[in-house]
Amino acid sequence: MSLPMLMMSIPVLTGVLVYNLRRWIWVQATLVCGAMLILLVLVLQAPVDQLVVLAGRDIHFRSSWEILGRSFVLLPNDRYILTFIFVSVLGFALGGAMVSVTILFYPVVLSLVSIIMAIMFVQPFIYAALFIQIGAVICVFMIVDYKYSQVAGALRYLAFVSIGVPFILMAGWQIEMYQIRPDDATLLKQASLMLGVGVLILLAVVPFHSWMPIMARKSPPIVTAFMIGVVHAAIVFFLIDMLVQYDWLRNNPQFFFAFRIGGMLMIFAGGLFVISQRSFGGLMGYSALIDWGCTLVAIGLRLPDSLGVAAMIICARVITLVAWGLGAGCILGVNNSSDDVRLKIARHPFATLSMIVGGLSLAAIPCTVGFPARWALLKMLARIHPDYAIVLLVSGLCAWVGYIRLITEMIDFSSIMSGELYRTMLKNPARMVLSVFIVASVIIVGLVPQWLYSKASIMFEHIAIILV
Numbered sequence: 002m003s004l005p006m007l008m009m010s011i012p013v014l015t016g017v018l019v020y021n022l023r024r025w026i027w028v029q030a031t032l033v034c035g036a037m038l039i040l041l042v043l044v045l046q047a048p049v050d051q052l053v054v055l056a057g058r059d060i061h062f063r064s065s066w067e068i069l070g071r072s073f074v075l076l077p078n079d080r081y082i083l084t085f086i087f088v089s090v091l092g093f094a095l096g097g098a099m100v101s102v103t104i105l106f107y108p109v110v111l112s113l114v115s116i117i118m119a120i121m122f123v124q125p126f127i128y129a130a131l132f133i134q135i136g137a138v139i140c141v142f143m144i145v146d147y148k149y150s151q152v153a154g155a156l157r158y159l160a161f162v163s164i165g166v167p168f169i170l171m172a173g174w175q176i177e178m179y180q181i182r183p184d185d186a187t188l189l190k191q192a193s194l195m196l197g198v199g200v201l202i203l204l205a206v207v208p209f210h211s212w213m214p215i216m217a218r219k220s221p222p223i224v225t226a227f228m229i230g231v232v233h234a235a236i237v238f239f240l241i242d243m244l245v246q247y248d249w250l251r252n253n254p255q256f257f258f259a260f261r262i263g264g265m266l267m268i269f270a271g272g273l274f275v276i277s278q279r280s281f282g283g284l285m286g287y288s289a290l291i292d293w294g295c296t297l298v299a300i301g302l303r304l305p306d307s308l309g310v311a312a313m314i315i316c317a318r319v320i321t322l323v324a325w326g327l328g329a330g331c332i333l334g335v336n337n338s339s340d341d342v343r344l345k346i347a348r349h350p351f352a353t354l355s356m357i358v359g360g361l362s363l364a365a366i367p368c369t370v371g372f373p374a375r376w377a378l379l380k381m382l383a384r385i386h387p388d389y390a391i392v393l394l395v396s397g398l399c400a401w402v403g404y405i406r407l408i409t410e411m412i413d414f415s416s417i418m419s420g421e422l423y424r425t426m427l428k429n430p431a432r433m434v435l436s437v438f439i440v441a442s443v444i445i446v447g448l449v450p451q452w453l454y455s456k457a458s459i460m461f462e463h464i465a466i467i468l469v
Contacts, residue, residue, distance in 0.1 A: 002060055002061065002063065004049060005065065005066040005074065005118070007043065007062075008044070008118055009119060012114040012115045013115050015111055016109075016112050017108075018032060019032050019033065019107045019108050020105070023104055026102070026107075029107040030095065030098035030107070032107075033110065037087045037088075037094070040083070040087050041087050041088070044079075044087070045080065045084065049064045049077075066122075072123070073122035074124050078245075079121050081459055081460040081462075082121065082461075085234075085319075085460055086118075086235075087114075089231045089234075089319045092320075092323045093223065093227045093230075095435060096330070096439075097223050097330075099432045100222070100223055100327060100330025100331055103221055104146050105142045105143055105146065106221075106223070109140065109142055109143035110143070112139050113231075116132050116135060116136040116139070117231075117232075117238075120132045120136075120238070120239055121235075121242065125173070130173070133162065133166060133169075133203065133235075134166045140159075140232065141156075141158075141159055144216065144220050144224055144225075151219035153219060154216030154217075154219050157211055157212035157215055158216065161202060161205070162202075164202055165198075165199045165209075167199075168196070168198045168202065172191075172192045172193075172196040172199065173192075175189075175195060193250055193256055196256075200236070201259065201260075201263050204233070204263070205267070205290070205293065206263035206266060207263075207266040210290055213290055214274070214286030215286070216228065217229075217282040217285045217286030218286065221330065222325070222333055223327070225282075226323065226329075227326070229318075230323075231319065233293070234315055234318075234319075237300075257302075260300055260301035261297070261301035261386075261389075263294075263297055264293075264294040264299075265294065265298060265389055265392060267294030267297065268291050268396045269294075269392055270287075271287045271288065271396055272291060272400065273399075277403075279407070281329060281342075281360060281411075284400070284403050284404060284407060285360055285363060288360065288363040288364045289322075289363060291396050292318055292365075295314055296315060298378065298382070298389065299314065302381065306377070307378070307381060308461060309457065309458045309461070310374050310377050310378050311461070312458055313374035313450070313453065313458075314375070316456070316460070317371050317373075317446070318363070318371070320362075320439070320446065321362040321370060321371050322359065325363065327352070327356075328352040328353060328356025329356045329359075330352075331349045332345045332353060346411060351432065351437065352436060354436065355436040355439060357404075357408060358443050359443065361404055362443050362447065364400035366404075368444060368447050370442070370443045370447040372447055373454070374450075379394060379397075
């Protein structure tokens with residue numbers, strides 16, 4: 002039995018069942034969580050390329066799957082990244098059950114899990130671009146439905162992915178030509194250029210970033226959080242796989258320089274616009290842009306500590322976005338006015354707490370999970386690139402000011418504590434418990450980040466080859 006085929010089939014088959022049960026959200030969430038737990042057991046415990054006895058039968062889990070002349074291969078290094086994906090989906094599945102999500106949220110999430118695995122498994126890598134394009138098309142059905150009919154963010158995201166994918170395909174063509182003419186070094190330079198441009202577009206580097214704040218303002222909060230936290234992270238994993246696979250690419254200093262500059266552009270643009278936002282969605286969108294810019298800068302530095310910082314930022318972002326999506330899904334609705342938001346804030350104190358803590362963590366406020374990695378990156382930049390450190394510091398302060406101003410304008414703490422707190426506890430205890438748990442996680446991990454840092458470093462330990 003092929004393990005990649007089995008792992009990619011489980012989400013698809015579960016997605017078909019979930020689609021037919023889309024009226025019962027808790028049944029959907031239970032099935033999705035069950036599928037993720039099964040995948041976790043397979044990726045962590047299944048013996049690869051070994052003969053085992055299961056229920057009295059001999060089973061051989063192969064690490065590859067051949068189909069249509071292409072290979073899907075599960076490498077040992079993929080186990081940690083897949084663990085991150087499955088745990089992240091598990092968190093968003095639980096959060097989605099507590100808030101209003103689009104009808105196709107759970108079926109599309111399961112489909113995207115299979116697509117992300119295909120991106121990581123497929124050989125040669127060039128065919129991953131096709132799965133990236135398919136994933137972008139499928140995401141549209143999750144972002145838009147009859148309730149959330151604003152299509153601007155979904156179409157902008159689909160358009161930018163469609164622009165970036167052809168560059169990846171052209172890079173693959175250049176690499177194939179190099180195999181025919183290995184003496185022509187120009188082909189590798191052109192391939193590096195094409196790959197750099199394509200990946201930077203897919204990673205929403207300025208000016209291809211506008212889908213992020215638009216989606217944060219106009220789309221379901223939990224869907225937006227999943228897109229930014231998990232789907233976008235799959236592009237980074239694709240980038241890492243390319244750098245590990247091709248030594249001529251990781252030995253190109255201009256490639257890493259482009260990621261440093263692209264990351265700084267994201268940080269600068271995010272800080273420039275975040276301070277003027279008048280909605281929690283807009284604040285989250287530009288704060289996420291700054292946070293992703295920090296990830297690219299950390300990868301572009303190409304230092305042992307910076308790679309661990311990048312992994313920490315990616316993991317912390319998911320925890321933060323689950324908290325924000327859980328709270329914002331209760332507070333922010335379709336075309337809500339400021340008065341509507343204030344009324345919901347007064348009626349849902351625990352959701353408000355989750356949304357605020359998640360947003361502040363994304364802005365890297367101290368004592369939250371988003372702060373330790375941002376602080377480590379800032380100290381690193383202060384030693385080797387002081388000008389970068391100044392831009393990062395100012396952008397972070399702009400995000401803090403934006404959140405503090407909006408909190409003072411939109412939240413009346415006296416009205417929240419005037420009896421609504423206890424009525425909310427009785428109305429939806431499950432949401433209250435999950436909100437308190439995720440908020441406590443954001444704060445505790447922020448105060449004691451060593452545990453998360455060690456896990457994140459293990460997830461990306463194979464990328465040490467990039468430093469060679």
